Amino acid sequence: MRQYPLEKYRNIGIIAHIDAGKTTVSERVLFYTGVSHKIGEVHEGEAIMDWMEQEKERGITITAAATTCFWMPTYRRPQNYADLTRTDAEEIKKKYEHRINIIDTPGHIDFTVEVQRSLRVLDAAVVIFDGVAGVEPQSETVWHQADKFKVPRICFINKLDRIGANFEKSFLSIQERLNPNAIVVQIPIGLEANFEGIIDLLAMKAFYFEGDRGEKIIEKEIPNELKVQSEKLKVLLIEKISETDEKLTQKYLEGKEISFEELKQAMRKATINSQLVPVFCGSALKNKGVQLMLDAVLDYLPSPLDLKEIKPIEGAHPKTEEKINRQPADNEPLAALAFKIATDPYVGSLTFVRVYSGVLKRGSYVLNSSKGNQERIGRIVRMHANQREEVEEMYAGDLGAAVGLKGTSTGDTLCDPGNPIVLEKIIFPEPVISVRIEPKTKADQEKLGFALHRLSEEDPTFRISGDPDTGETIISGMGELHLEIIIDRAKREFGVEADIGRPQVAYKETVNAESEAEGRYIKQSGGRGQYGHVWLNVKSLERGKGFVFVNKIKGGIIPQEFIPAVEKGVKEALSKGILAGYPIVDIEVKLYDGSFHEVDSSEIAFKIAGAMAFLEAAKRAKPVILEPVMKIQVIAPLEFLGDVTGDLNAKRGRIENISDRVNIKVIDVKVSLAEMFGYATKLRSMTQGRGTFTMEFDHYEEVPSNIAQLIIEGKK
Ligand code: GDP
Numbered sequence: 215m216r217q218y219p220l221e222k223y224r225n226i227g228i229i230a231h232i233d234a235g236k237t238t239v240s241e242r243v244l245f246y247t248g249v250s251h252k253i254g255e256v257h258e259g260e261a262i263m264d265w266m267e268q269e270k271e272r273g274i275t276i277t278a279a280a281t282t283c284f285w286m287p288t289y290r291r292p293q294n295y296a297d298l299t300r301t302d303a304e305e306i307k308k309k310y311e312h313r314i315n316i317i318d319t320p321g322h323i324d325f326t327v328e329v330q331r332s333l334r335v336l337d338a339a340v341v342i343f344d345g346v347a348g349v350e351p352q353s354e355t356v357w358h359q360a361d362k363f364k365v366p367r368i369c370f371i372n373k374l375d376r377i378g379a380n381f382e383k384s385f386l387s388i389q390e391r392l393n394p395n396a397i398v399v400q401i402p403i404g405l406e407a408n409f410e411g412i413i414d415l416l417a418m419k420a421f422y423f424e425g426d427r428g429e430k431i432i433e434k435e436i437p438n439e440l441k442v443q444s445e446k447l448k449v450l451l452i453e454k455i456s457e458t459d460e461k462l463t464q465k466y467l468e469g470k471e472i473s474f475e476e477l478k479q480a481m482r483k484a485t486i487n488s489q490l491v492p493v494f495c496g497s498a499l500k501n502k503g504v505q506l507m508l509d510a511v512l513d514y515l516p517s518p519l520d521l522k523e524i525k526p527i528e529g530a531h532p533k534t535e536e537k538i539n540r541q542p543a544d545n546e547p548l549a550a551l552a553f554k555i556a557t558d559p560y561v562g563s564l565t566f567v568r569v570y571s572g573v574l575k576r577g578s579y580v581l582n583s584s585k586g587n588q589e590r591i592g593r594i595v596r597m598h599a600n601q602r603e604e605v606e607e608m609y610a611g612d613l614g615a616a617v618g619l620k621g622t623s624t625g626d627t628l629c630d631p632g633n634p635i636v637l638e639k640i641i642f643p644e645p646v647i648s649v650r651i652e653p654k655t656k657a658d659q660e661k662l663g664f665a666l667h668r669l670s671e672e673d674p675t676f677r678i679s680g681d682p683d684t685g686e687t688i689i690s691g692m693g694e695l696h697l698e699i700i701i702d703r704a705k706r707e708f709g710v711e712a713d714i715g716r717p718q719v720a721y722k723e724t725v726n727a728e729s730e731a732e733g734r735y736i737k738q739s740g741g742r743g744q745y746g747h748v749w750l751n752v753k754s755l756e757r758g759k760g761f762v763f764v765n766k767i768k769g770g771i772i773p774q775e776f777i778p779a780v781e782k783g784v785k786e787a788l789s790k791g792i793l794a795g796y797p798i799v800d801i802e803v804k805l806y807d808g809s810f811h812e813v814d815s816s817e818i819a820f821k822i823a824g825a826m827a828f829l830e831a832a833k834r835a836k837p838v839i840l841e842p843v844m845k846i847q848v849i850a851p852l853e854f855l856g857d858v859t860g861d862l863n864a865k866r867g868r869i870e871n872i873s874d875r876v877n878i879k880v881i882d883v884k885v886s887l888a889e890m891f892g893y894a895t896k897l898r899s900m901t902q903g904r905g906t907f908t909m910e911f912d913h914y915e916e917v918p919s920n921i922a923q924l925i926i927e928g929k930k
Pocket residue numbers: 230231232233234235236237238239256257273274275321372373374375376496497498499500
């Protein structure tokens with residue numbers, strides 16, 4: 215039985231720059247929602263959300279778990295709520311309590327994959343800012359990603375108790391750098407050590423927080439010294455809200471009173487449509503404002519039902535590719551997306567899914583339509599921060615985890631076998647960096663393969679390959695930190711000791727021209743011979759197109775049965791490269807001529823002929839090496855600008871923009887990944903520790919010929 219109607223669901227993410235206070239806010243949320251009865255402070259290493267060992271140590275959250283909690287708006291709780299009889303209290307709860315599923319999102323960009331997959335499955339987000347620093351580079355990156363996924367948002371300016379906190383400046387940084395439609399809904403009463411409470415401009419009331427953890431909210435009149443400012447800001451707020459709604463605009467222009475409820479409803483609609491971004495404030499550490507922020511989650515962020523138009527549930531039939539739309543309802547056929555695979559020390563492998571339509575039942579068989587295999591749903595668990603609850607069913611809009619699925623990876627669709635659908639895929643970036651990994655002992659060797667395989671199932675941006683020449687294992691990922699963490703996890707969770715080599719750039723090769731070549735593999739001396747003969751044409755494709763094989767053989771000059779063998783031969787050759795052994799990408803290979811022998815032709819002969827023709831043709835088609843180019847933002851005090859830009863120029867960096875922020879310079883630049891190893895240390899020493907930077911993959915591009923030569927000679 216469904217406990218909460220769908221309109222009382224909120225599937226949200228809490229997004230923040232590292233250190234803005236996401237963990238602290240999450241902790242408070244779990245405490246106030248009654249899931250957590252103990253507030254674990256981050257510095258004590260007790261954070262409940264951060265259940266992975268190494269997250270505690272690093273102090274950053276790198277996994278995206280879905281946590282369920284429940285919330286009833288504070289303004290719906292009668293004064294005597296605590297004294298009500300159980301039945302009366304239940305009655306009120308039934309009316310007003312909502313289910314909030316929190317999808318954890320990391321702040322570090324080396325974990326793009328975590329950010330992307332969580333943005334894919336959440337309906338809305340709370341973005342947290344440090345009230346001293348305002349918008350920081352990574353919040354900018356994640357903000358733009360959230361724009362791409364059309365995620366409705368509210369903002370929470372945190373840490374207003376800190377020395378140097380400035381609500382107005384932080385708000386302006388949001389408005390100027392992220393979204394001009396950000397609007398102030400709350401303002402702080404006092405700042406830094408004097409930060410006492412919060413004024414809500416819609417309600418025109420002041421709120422103070424008492425009790426050990428601020429759980430008791432006291433409502434008062436707005437203090438005199440803030441009355442004028444509040445009035446002014448309220449007018450602005452009403453104006454902004456009215457602009458988003460025709461009826462309210464009319465009323466506003468006619469000077470008519472607009473009711474509190476009308477304003478709230480309009481702001482809800484505008485927030486869901488991303489026309490407005492309401493901004494709230496507080497201090498999670500000092501237990502101020504988080505409960506009101508939770509009220510705002512219910513008041514202004516969408517339930518799955520509100521997203522029917524903005525983000526309809528769309529997919530395609532796995533065979534016919536016909537477009538299919540689903541409604542967020544239990545009576546629709548099942549469609550669910552696996553968005554994370556995690557290993558739990560107690561129950562084993564957990565596949566986190568979001569159910570978009572229909573019901574996922576324990577013990578049922580479902581179709582993994584992305585892979586074409588069947589899965590039996592064993593146990594289903596719902597995560598409540600540090601504990602799990604076993605459930606029989608998950609309904610439309612629910613998030614939870616299935617235990618022990620064997621053939622499902624991140625991004626796969628699980629659906630009703632009778633009504634197959636593949637939901638829109640999560641697109642993951644290709645890895646850009648790799649290192650050799652060498653097990654320390656024979657025993658480690660055996661465990662290593664297993665550990666890496668498990669970790670790669672969890673994380674689609676992490677890949678394993680073997681070096682065909684040396685037999686060594688190579689792992690690839692999105693950045694130095696990404697691989698470091700993976701190696702760390704292999705050690706901690708699987709007990710594997712391994713040495714690693716220097717990080718290497720994941721170069722690729724491609725061709726710049728069109729050319730043709732013949733491949734003949736013919737042996738006819740004694741016994742049964744070999745006969746494979748093909749003509750291939752190769753030409754370059756646009757970046758990112760990968761590999762396309764075209765078969766233009768007519769009239770059976772090569773029998774159909776040998777064609778796949780030719781393609782296989784080409785593919786094998788592709789993976790080995792022509793210049794420096796890197797995989798060849800963005801290339802079309804056309805098979806257009808050849809011949810065969812009635813007796814001697816075989817698949818193996820055509821495979822070899824295919825590879826030979828391909829290598830020859832590719833060599834003639836102006837092969838080049840491609841390298842990953844990263845988008846980087848460096849932030850440094852003005853006095854170091856010269857040194858920093860000079861160094862970036864020496865790294866072949868293309869500076870695209872230099873802008874000012876108070877006393878600091880922000881440099882946007884594109885630099886080859888190869889030049890960026892160890893940059894964190896270098897920047898630190900260049901700027902006396904005051905410079906910071908963020909980096910993400912941007913695109914692949916041809917390397918200059920002098921550097922290509924070094925790569926070919928193995929010197930780079
Ligand atoms: P995360 O990296 O975004 O998860 O941030 P954390 O929650 O780990 O917070 C980073 C640091 O800021 C920790 O030392 C917190 O105790 C501290 N912090 C979090 N919220 C507040 C706040 O409201 N006020 C102050 N002064 N410190 C805070």
